[in-house]
Amino acid sequence: MIDVGQEPETYRQSQGALNQSFGLINTVLMLSSSWFVARALRAARSAQGAAASALFGCAALCGLCFGIVKFFEWRAAFAAGHTVNTSNFFMYYFVFTGIHFMHVLIGMGLLAAMAIYSRSAILGERQLRILEGGSCFWHVVDVLWIILFALFYLIRM
């Protein structure tokens, strides 16, 4: 904000090149995946292994869709000639959303593992703590995206 705030014209121009609809879809996907995770955890606590597993799976699916949208979004940006070197805005944009996406990938791995792990309806305290930990990781990924979405796509400098 400090750096790119010095160049509001660049901010507006670069921001204008972003696909807002893709950003919006991705935000709804992230929020929905967190919703699935919250429900999955509740199901796991009530010993509903099958439901918990399916819900973690749905969350992972949302993550996958997020990745697919991101792929098209970045591809369009590259096709239009925007890269990390185009402007400060784009440098920050690619770096932050790129790092965020790496965490999405890690999170998807965790969700897949939790989907398998939660299948067994007999979950003790220790197992539930593990599920809670993995769930928290994913929620933080969601929280970060909420902020990134606001900063890169929405705000006007």
Add this chain to the structure above:
Amino acid sequence: MSRITVVWALLVLATLASFTLRHGAAMGFRTATVTILVIALIKVRYVMLDFMELRFAPRALRMLSEGWIVLVGSILVSLFLRNAQ
């Protein structure tokens, strides 16, 4: 509808509201941006309270987390107001 689902629906609505605001037509860009930032932090708060179950966490943890949200929000808003021309 469970609380989690209600929260999710409100989060999506808040997202759509922010998205509409970004056109800045309804209010000046400064007000729109501050509103967008505040809405974002409120969304973060509810993800923490209801999805991450902060509501049921020990008071110290909850206060720390809410404090973080207020801190980050204040920093973002003041950085924006200082740097926006």
